[in-house]
Every structure is written in C-alpha cells, then in structure tokens.
Amino acid sequence: MAWDFSTDPDFQEKLDWMATFVREEVEPLDALFPGEHFVYDKQHPVHEGVVRGLQAEVRRQGLWACHLGPELGGKGYGQLKLGLMNEILGRSNWAPAVFGCQAPDSGNAEILAHYGTAEQKKRFLEPLLESRISSCYSMTEPQAGSDPGQFRCRATRDGDDWVIQGEKWFSSCFRYARFAIVMAVTDPDVPVYQGTSMFLVPTDTPGINVLRHTGLGSEEEGEGNHAYVHYDDVRVPVDHLLGGEGQAFVIAQTRLGGGRIHHAMRTVGAVRRAFDMMCERALSRVTQGEPLSKKQMVQEMIADSWIELHQFRLQVLHAAWTIDQVGGAEARTEIAGVKVALPKVFRDVATRAIQVHGSIGVSNEMPLTGMVLGALSLGLADGPTEVHKLTVARRILKQYEPHEGLFPREHLPTRRAAARAKLADFLEHAAANT
Numbered sequence: 001m002a003w004d005f006s007t008d009p010d011f012q013e014k015l016d017w018m019a020t021f022v023r024e025e026v027e028p029l030d031a032l033f034p035g036e037h038f039v040y041d042k043q044h045p046v047h048e049g050v051v052r053g054l055q056a057e058v059r060r061q062g063l064w065a066c067h068l069g070p071e072l073g074g075k076g077y078g079q080l081k082l083g084l085m086n087e088i089l090g091r092s093n094w095a096p097a098v099f100g101c102q103a104p105d106s107g108n109a110e111i112l113a114h115y116g117t118a119e120q121k122k123r124f125l126e127p128l129l130e131s132r133i134s135s136c137y138s139m140t141e142p143q144a145g146s147d148p149g150q151f152r153c154r155a156t157r158d159g160d161d162w163v164i165q166g167e168k169w170f171s172s173c174f175r176y177a178r179f180a181i182v183m184a185v186t187d188p189d190v191p192v193y194q195g196t197s198m199f200l201v202p203t204d205t206p207g208i209n210v211l212r213h214t215g216l217g218s219e220e221e222g223e224g225n226h227a228y229v230h231y232d233d234v235r236v237p238v239d240h241l242l243g244g245e246g247q248a249f250v251i252a253q254t255r256l257g258g259g260r261i262h263h264a265m266r267t268v269g270a271v272r273r274a275f276d277m278m279c280e281r282a283l284s285r286v287t288q289g290e291p292l293s294k295k296q297m298v299q300e301m302i303a304d305s306w307i308e309l310h311q312f313r314l315q316v317l318h319a320a321w322t323i324d325q326v327g328g329a330e331a332r333t334e335i336a337g338v339k340v341a342l343p344k345v346f347r348d349v350a351t352r353a354i355q356v357h358g359s360i361g362v363s364n365e366m367p368l369t370g371m372v373l374g375a376l377s378l379g380l381a382d383g384p385t386e387v388h389k390l391t392v393a394r395r396i397l398k399q400y401e402p403h404e405g406l407f408p409r410e411h412l413p414t415r416r417a418a419a420r421a422k423l424a425d426f427l428e429h430a431a432a433n434t
C-alpha cells in the first residue's frame with residue numbers, strides 16, 4: 001500500500017504553467033468583467049475579443065476540458081489531477097470557463113454525452129463543448145429545494161410529445177442558456193425518486209416564461225443570474241426525455257457527485273486566495289508601532305486558517321483519490337464530507353481575512369465580502385449542508401451495529417471482568433508466586 005503526497009514532475013510543470021497563465025492572463029478578466037453574467041453571456045464581445053484566444057492557448061497546452069474523456073475532447077485525467085488543477089482555477093471566476101470546465105455546463109455536457117441523440121449532440125453538445133453556448137440545470141422549485149418529495153412540476157405524455165407544466169426556481173444561467181435540463185414528475189403514483197424524469201428543453205421553446213431573474217446579495221433586483229421560470233405547457237418531442245422514464249435522480253446523482261467534488265477543489269483555491277490576502281495584510285499594516293503580524297490574536301487567526309485550509313485540502317484530495325480508486329458511487333461519504341466542509345472553511349477564512357483588513361476588508365474595494373457570500377451560497381447550491389451531513393452520518397452508521405447488553409462495549413468494569421476471565425490462568429499463577 002502506497003502513501004504518497006508528491007506530484008509527478010511532468011504534471012507539476014503543467015500546474016506551474018497554469019498558475020502563471022491564470023494569474024497573468026485570466027485574472028485581468030476578473031478585474032474588468034466581474035460577475036457571472038459576463039462569463040455565461042457568450043454573445044458579450046469579451047468572449048470573441050479575448051476569451052477565445054485564451055481558450056485556444058489552453059487547448060494548445062492540452063489542458064482543455066480535462067474532466068472529459070478523450071472521446072469528448074478532454075484528457076480523461078483522474079479526479080486527483082483535476083483536484084490539483086481546479087485548485088488553481090478556483091482563484092479566478094473566469095478560469096473555469098477559460099479551461100472549458102465551468103458549471104453547470106460541465107455536468108450538463110456529461111448528461112448529453114450519455115443520453116442525447118446524435119442530432120441533440122450535434123445541436124447542443126458540440127457547441128457547448130466548444131464553449132459557444134451556455135446551458136442550465138432546472139430542478140429546484142419555489143416551494144421545495146432540498147425536499148424533492150414536494151416537487152410539483154409535471155410532464156405528461158401526449159402523442160409524440162412530452163408536455164411540461166410547472167415552475168422552477170434558481171435556475172442558474174437560464175438567461176444565457178441555449179437549453180435547460182429540466183426535472184419533472186412523470187409518475188406521481190410512485191415515490192418521487194422513481195417517478196421523476198429529465199428532459200432536454202431548448203430555451204426558445206414556446207410556453208417558457210421567465211418570471212424574474214433573481215440575484216444574490218446586493219445585486220440589483222431582477223438582474224441576477226438565477227431565473228424563476230414558469231413552464232406553461234412546454235412541448236418537447238419524446239426523444240428529449242434523457243435516460244428513460246423515472247431515471248432523473250440516478251442521472252442527477254452522477255452529475256452532482258462530479259460537480260460537488262469540483263466545487264470543493266475550486267474552493268481550496270478560493271480559500272487559499274483569501275488566506276494569502278490575510279497574510280499579506282498582516283505583514284503590511286502597522287498599528288501601535290508594529291505590524292499586525294506581531295499581534296498574537298492575528299497570529300492565531302493565521303494559524304487557525306492555515307490549519308483549516310490544510311485539513312480541507314487534504315480532505316478534498318483524498319476524496320478525489322478515493323473516486324479514482326473506487327468510483328463516485330462508492331465514494332459518496334467522502335464527496336458529501338467535502339461538500340459539508342467547504343462552505344465552513346471558506347466562510348471562516350474569508351471572514352478572518354476581512355477582520356484583519358479592517359474597514360477596507362468589508363468595503364466594495366476588496367473581493368472579500370463577495371467571498372463570504374460565495375461561501376454561504378455554496379452551503380446551499382447542490383443541496384444544503386444539513387442534507388449532506390445526513391448522508392455522511394447515514395453511510396457511516398451502516399458500518400456499525402448496535403451492541404446488545406445493558407452496558408456499552410467499552411464499559412470499563414465489564415471489559416475488566418472479561419479480561420480477568422481471559423487471563424485467569426496467568427492471574428492465578430502470578431498470585432501464587434507473590
């Protein structure tokens with residue numbers, strides 16, 4: 001059995017190239033074009049003018065869409081390598097798009113690759129993989145997010161079509177998406193996990209009405225990236241059903257498992273960025289005749305943050321390694337574990353970084369409050385922390401059995417009595433010899 005925390009030198013060279021490229025070529029986009037809408041609005045001139053050139057360079061380096069297998073134009077790198085790469089991409093809002101792996105398009109592409117028809121792949125998958133269009137994943141409903149048992153959006157069969165009727169909430173990127181993957185109940189008489197199906201819905205299909213574009217935090221009302229969508233008798237042909245009737249949650253599990261670990265990997269990079277800012281400020285700002293870095297309470301914040309970041313990074317890389325060894329389904333405890341850990345470590349480190357910066361930290365001239373909001377969002381997107389904690393606990397508890405008997409297995413008097421019985425001969429002999 002091998003325990004090895006090193007990166008092979010050839011791959012380290014690629015990582016070094018990525019780090020420089022992201023810092024020098026991609027981060028300027030974050031400074032001038034902040035906000036998700038620039039990234040997903042492929043019609044914005046910055047895509048043609050700047051981003052395509054950067055993407056071409058990434059392709060030349062063989063680093064484009066590395067989460068995908070070679071049949072889809074990727075490298076098929078395992079999760080561990082992706083973990084190290086995503087850590088670099090996580091420092092920048094634009095970097096995932098420049099490297100062809102931004103959510104939700106990365107997961108949606110995998111679904112289409114598995115379940116789309118040849119015509120659908122030509123029309124939607126190819127331009128998605130080439131980063132010419134955006135896509136959306138439309139599952140959450142206004143009355144129910146983490147409890148799918150309350151989903152009401154229905155799809156009913158009518159001749160050669162499926163007809164979708166219902167509402168979806170927080171459908172990110174809908175505004176710029178060429179298509180949405182919509183989850184709808186097709187059989188209300190069975191449990192929701194067996195009665196829900198997934199549909200490919202082009203966003204120009206008649207009957208789709210966007211009620212609002214909800215935003216985050218202080219974004220202007222109605223201008224955000226998360227659509228509240230009404231599907232009013234939206235008709236799609238039968239071949240737009242993805243993966244068979246009742247299969248939505250099985251497919252979603254595959255998609256979300258990958259998505260969650262990639263979010264976690266990128267969060268390592270984002271936390272590191274907040275941590276770097278905190279350390280730099282601690283060394284730069286002088287108060288009462290000495291830099292903040294000399295104050296013990298600031299040192300404590302730095303030590304706590306480094307330890308939490310380091311623990312989280314190892315946890316994420318271990319989860320990635322586990323997926324490589326046993327597959328995503330078997331690694332669900334590890335994946336849920338990092339999903340639980342990521343909002344907390346991100347929020348805690350970014351909050352301490354704000355504290356060390358003082359007023360400028362909380363101001364709109366630094367990215368730190370955006371990071372705290374990002375951390376809070378990550379505690380909800382792809383399912384709230386509490387639900388993932390339940391997954392961890394349920395799966396861990398399966399490895400245990402109840403102990404019969406009045407006292408616990410580790411009850412000291414009981415163990416001592418058992419040990420006395422086991423070693424009776426020795427104890428008797430020892431007593432006789434004293």
Ligand SMILES: Cc1cc2nc3c(=O)[nH]c(=O)nc-3n(C[C@H](O)[C@H](O)[C@H](O)COP(=O)(O)OP(=O)(O)OC[C@H]3O[C@@H](n4cnc5c(N)ncnc54)[C@H](O)[C@@H]3O)c2cc1C
Binds near residue numbers: 172
């Ligand atoms: C930035 C962002 C982007 C998103 N993008 C998308 C998207 O593209 N597509 C999409 O379909 N959805 C998207 N969502 C929605 C997301 O999936 C939901 O927010 C999430 O599933 C929680 O649902 P909810 O918001 O309805 O909260 P609720 O289900 O109302 O839950 C609220 C709170 O109740 C508590 N809770 C819930 N269940 C349990 C439980 N079992 N045990 C203990 N406590 C519990 C938790 O504290 C939870 O945070 C996005 C959300 C965010 C924040």
